[in-house]
Amino acid sequence: MNERQSRTRLRKPSRRKFLKQSAALGVAAASLPYVSRKATAAPTEITVLAWYGHAEPDVVAEFEAANNVKFKPKYYTGGDNMLALIAQSPPGTYDLILSDAEYVQQLNAAGYIEKLDPADYPLDDFYPEFQKFAGHWVGDELCSVFTRFGFLGVAHNTDVISESEAASYDVFWNPKLTGKLGHFDWHLPNLGQMSLLNGNENPYDVDDDAWSAVQEKTMSLRPQVGGFFDYGGTFSNLKNGQMAAFAGIGDWITGVLEKAGAPVKTTIPEQGGLQWTESFCIGKGTQKADLARQWIQYITSPEGQIKSANMAAYPALIPNKKGWALLNEELPAEAERQGMVLGKSNVMDMIRDGRIKFRQLPTQQSLEDWNDVWTDYKNA
Numbered sequence: 001m002n003e004r005q006s007r008t009r010l011r012k013p014s015r016r017k018f019l020k021q022s023a024a025l026g027v028a029a030a031s032l033p034y035v036s037r038k039a040t041a042a043p044t045e046i047t048v049l050a051w052y053g054h055a056e057p058d059v060v061a062e063f064e065a066a067n068n069v070k071f072k073p074k075y076y077t078g079g080d081n082m083l084a085l086i087a088q089s090p091p092g093t094y095d096l097i098l099s100d101a102e103y104v105q106q107l108n109a110a111g112y113i114e115k116l117d118p119a120d121y122p123l124d125d126f127y128p129e130f131q132k133f134a135g136h137w138v139g140d141e142l143c144s145v146f147t148r149f150g151f152l153g154v155a156h157n158t159d160v161i162s163e164s165e166a167a168s169y170d171v172f173w174n175p176k177l178t179g180k181l182g183h184f185d186w187h188l189p190n191l192g193q194m195s196l197l198n199g200n201e202n203p204y205d206v207d208d209d210a211w212s213a214v215q216e217k218t219m220s221l222r223p224q225v226g227g228f229f230d231y232g233g234t235f236s237n238l239k240n241g242q243m244a245a246f247a248g249i250g251d252w253i254t255g256v257l258e259k260a261g262a263p264v265k266t267t268i269p270e271q272g273g274l275q276w277t278e279s280f281c282i283g284k285g286t287q288k289a290d291l292a293r294q295w296i297q298y299i300t301s302p303e304g305q306i307k308s309a310n311m312a313a314y315p316a317l318i319p320n321k322k323g324w325a326l327l328n329e330e331l332p333a334e335a336e337r338q339g340m341v342l343g344k345s346n347v348m349d350m351i352r353d354g355r356i357k358f359r360q361l362p363t364q365q366s367l368e369d370w371n372d373v374w375t376d377y378k379n380a
Helices: 003-011 015-030 034-039 057-067 079-087 101-109 169-173 187-197 208-220 231-239 251-259 289-299 302-309 321-330 332-338 347-352 367-379
Strands: 044-051 069-076 096-100 145-152 154-157 181-184 225-229 245-247 264-267 273-282 356-358
Touching: 044 079, 044 289, 057 069, 057 289, 057 302, 069 079, 079 096, 079 101, 096 101, 096 289, 101 273, 145 187, 145 251, 145 289, 145 302, 154 169, 169 187, 169 245, 181 187, 181 231, 187 208, 187 245, 187 273, 187 367, 208 367, 225 231, 231 245, 231 251, 251 264, 251 332, 273 289, 289 302, 302 321, 321 332
Parallel strands: 044 069, 044 096, 181 225, 181 245, 273 356
Antiparallel strands: 096 273, 145 273, 154 245, 154 264
């Protein structure tokens, strides 16, 4: 045997030693945390149809990491756009659907969403006003879970329009706003505000005479308007001062700018404000209903509620009382800014005092009627 063969033979382990080493490695591998093995698998994709921001990292990254999933968003603007996207897609396309409250019943009637078990969600932790929120239920059947809300009023540049001036929707006709008034381009919030200004107790339940008066009042505002904008346009035109005030929006846009130091805010006028309400549904035909349910449980937990309240795309109020408590503990300045403070006057008082009306679909006219009026107004 030459020297090279000798060294090779010395390095070759015996069968007994090989088995012993293999067993040791097996024990070591078995002792690794389950999440480590799970993390090596490709993440499960969850498709979500939502307003912009709901599947961005500041909201979903923690859930994605904990559950080895990846959100795939399809973003929309406005409930009509949401319904059209679902109608064009086969069942099972969307695992999760974020809906404005007024559209949930349409989703349910069209068979686009699954029924939910109320016991799966922390509804008892919600403020009583939100535990069985109108539109989210059909009798005792739950269709969608309330996750966040906010108020629409007069959005304004405080260097141009003071809070006292913004205390009435009449400010929209102020000469300082000629050519400097913007509209968030959606009929429901804008026409709802005009209806409030006209003194309608329920701005979306108006008879023919009141509806005609709303149209007349709205059309009289047209010379003031500098443009109609989507989310991005609304944001940028408030930020750069091209528009000094906006109708049809609220803190969900001005809050982002206000937190960054811009001189903008939303004032709820004396005629009252509108409440927008968002909720999560589980899409009909999804193969990932368990993960969808887990997501809704997460985003309605105190930890998830803080992420929702402080969402980078647009902040919001939250329904979970435990979420309020955690927000006051971890982000007291934001709790104060949004009015979600404990032990003193807060946003719930405005709801309980009747100053806030829920945004709804029109009752005595069709949705198409309102959309047609809005289109005529924009083209005037």
